[in-house]
Amino acid sequence: MYKFIGIAINEYDDPLINNLNNCLNDIEALVQILSQKYIFDEFEILKEKEQTTKSFIYNRLFDIFSNALKEDNYLIYFAGHGIYHSKLKSTYWQTSDSKNTDIITWLNLDEITKFFEISESKHIALISDSCFSGGIFETNRGGGITALENKISRQALTSGSKEKVLDGKSKNSPFNQIVVKILSENMDDNMSFIDFSQKVILNFNPELKQTPIFGSLENTGHDGGSFTFKTLDNEPELYKEINLPLRLHSNVNVDGNFVLPQFLKNDLFDNEFINSFISQLGNSIISDTRSSFNELKDEEKNEVYSLDFHYHIKIINSHFLSILFTRNESYTRALHPNDYFYTLNFTYQPERKISVYDVIDMSEYSYQSEFILFCINNSDEDIDIKEELLKHFSTTIISNEINRNEIDFTFNEKYLNLYLSNHMPRVSQAIGFIDISLEKLKLNKRISDLLTSTTNKN
Template identity: 30%
Template sequence: MEAISAKPSLSTIKYRALVIGISDYARHHGDGWESLDTARNDAASIADCLEQRYGFEVQRLFDREATRESILVALDDLANSSSDDAILIYYAGHGYFDEALGEGYWIPSDARKTEGARQAREDWIWNSMITKLVGATEARHVLVIADSCYGGSLFRGEQMPTGKDLVWYQRAWEKPSRYLITSGDLEPVLDSGGSHSIFAQELLNYFNYPADRLFAASDLALAVRQKVSALTGQMVRMGPMPLAKHAGGEFIFKTHGVSLPSPVEEGSKTGGLEISGKNRNTDFPKTTTNPSPLPKTEKVQAVQDALALNRQGATNTAKKIISSLFSQPGEDRMVLAVAHYLSEQTRAQKRDALRTLIEKLETRKPQDRREGEGMAKPRIVGCLGPISATGGADADALALLVQICLRTELDQSGDVQVVEREALESILQEIDLGSSDLSDVRAQNALGKLLPAGMLLLGNIIPLKDAQQIHLRLVDAETSRIIGSFSASLDDRAPLDEICSSLASQIVHKAIIARPLEARITHVEPALVQAGIGRFHGLQEDVCFNVVSKITSDATYPLVSSETNIGQARVRRIGESDGEFDVVWSVVPPPSSADNLWLKERIH
């Protein structure tokens, strides 16, 4: 986590606002949602007031501009904020609360209400996603004001400070805050009251005629609550969001020309008030510059959050979360793997590498059966699993995290060429095959043709009572034969990278047994042989080979009738597609010709 400076100057703070208002759903593909009377007008008036009276830089998203993609892009842009920023997010539109999931939603203008017989939640913006986006920004203050049904589902709990003076406002400003004001709790709220909703009208009344030219978010919330409750019976809610970055501070509003005193130092006197000992305001704990190490489970959850946000297009926030984890003590292979995955350059390189691999396989196609049988085949693993057995944003993010860690461990082994799911999807789309389900038979047949002698890693993550169970299977891409099955439990007892390292070792061992490196010897010397096995095929310096003599019974259809071990070989030189090998013969005299001689990998 980037350290937030302890003593900010109010004069350097940049006020920014994202104001969203949606009244018209039907004309913008928001099927199933009734239009609202005042939401757009409420948002427009709030935006104008913040801009003209309080000097905010305002981004407006109204009606058709307030699509799911546009809202997420705007929220994701918060990740680029600095500790000198104060951000207000205002939302007026439909809200929804799913009691079974305990999850609330904002409804964009292009969101469907249903898809067939089910709710189209994939079109909505989850409150948990909003919370993660707000939690990732380094802005000093974030205030969310939601005028929608069920807005209280974003809420953590009320906190109403007392005894405010100039010193209090300065200290409230210094400490970071993540604060929420909603027009109601877990209930529908009124959308009428004239040209504005009653909640929005009371906000505007306070903004235009504040009790003081300097006030906090809690002052605003309390005043609006009293008026709205008296007029409608609605319970306006206020308080911190459930985020670690809320450090007890508050969003401070100031009209043009208002400033606070210089930052207060510990033990100093300001306006006759001693800021030390028992008189010191303890509502605002000190900001730490050296974050404590995150517990293992929290780090995994943070990485899952980053991946889930990245899948929704919030790439800035995802990278910000991962970047913050690099400040934790020690090197973490899991975090490094995900950082590598999130790199656009890396993703492009992976796609280019797969295209190159397919081209190489195409150019190396044998001219006839005999040539084909004498050529080494690379060990290629298409990493398509595991995937979540249950679905859902968190479950899918966990499955992707396991995929990434597994691919990293398999890559580092050097014994197999790993092709990631996203690269395969991209290639299949390029050849108009589609990629809706890479585990179906049609897709696997296509992959078998693209990656001859390849293997596919498939599987699921299944939730159990106290853990998640990983089930994997390694499958022949051409025949669908299961080469090996593997399983492991995800729980608090072992780090994820260690679990994936163990699984990768087992997978590589099965892949080597199923696809031992083997090729016809092309040249023989007394202590050296050459063969078409190289880096492209997965050759490494520590691989050992048997030298075998193969005698065929039928020249037209070369079935092997006998195979005799006549020596052992070790790697001397590794080329891209060939190699040289030191050989120790076990026959006298050693052969002088390469006829019928093969190198065959020894399996330990």
């Protein structure tokens, strides 16, 4: 069972505690998107004066979590005032009957997290949109859907660290607007609370003087898992997966599989046109894999041959489709794995495969190599990675090798992603990725117009 608990406190009895404007609006906006798009079985909102006192909230949450079943998954959202006591190093919610100068009337979050510790519930995720809410945990990150769902989780996302946060002068708080935006735009069937939190943090306005924080709640029974937002199955399926046989030698112990997407007939594009390119690429990759295997020595062929092949649809909307394919192969004695990247990018109406030259206005660059150097210098990568990339590609560019090859790339509404690993020595391939904001690039006008007129569906 997936259950939502919302606590919205707009009005306070103590005149020394300012009333808030948007707490109930924030909860209702969240409930709307959760009920329309995600699997939730129950919604409970504490919003009335008698439901938002310290005593009521404490007893209600104790009752809920002490009686929860193992199959229960809870998402709690608190919108109201918060306060951090620096000497006690504790975070508190101020309830509707709290006194601003009387700490005994504040609700200590340590007491709430103790309820999480005793609860049988599989997953508990807390979102706290309140001042000073980030003092409740140690920050961390990590994940993988299957492992995350199987392990117990106790996690939180807060609208700020040990600092004041904005209630917002519009209909909703700035934090809540991003939360709802991420949930609205998500196209993953299963989005972990980890991924959700990271997206909220990355999309939060950097000009605001608050920093959302994500982490696990220590000493509450957290075991490395994660709450997961599961989307309702209310959209037509766009593609299915097919397995292609590698047909390596029968005595080879292959650890891995080879799966490609095959698009179904739809209203967006000519699926047969797109599938023909995917099939050609798939057969080419299989051929390359066989050739790579045949180059191994006989004693190496008897070892475990590991193959990881994945695809990631970076954007799919009414105008564009961009797909990344990754292939990683290794065997026991290899010093470094072989990493390969392949990309397919399309626009339609009419359908055609596009290159980076179709997306970027190259009139400002004399050579493709000049464009690559610009992207490296203006990417968000660490300075050490930039220096290594510049060192390698300055050498490569002198011999003009990079200009003779088409650049592998993907894109969405915000970023252009370049995959330069195919042009780098194996030992350095791990740093051959560049993400650069489209705002730093001059786009082809038609592409720019289409990107701004559509909503990403993946």
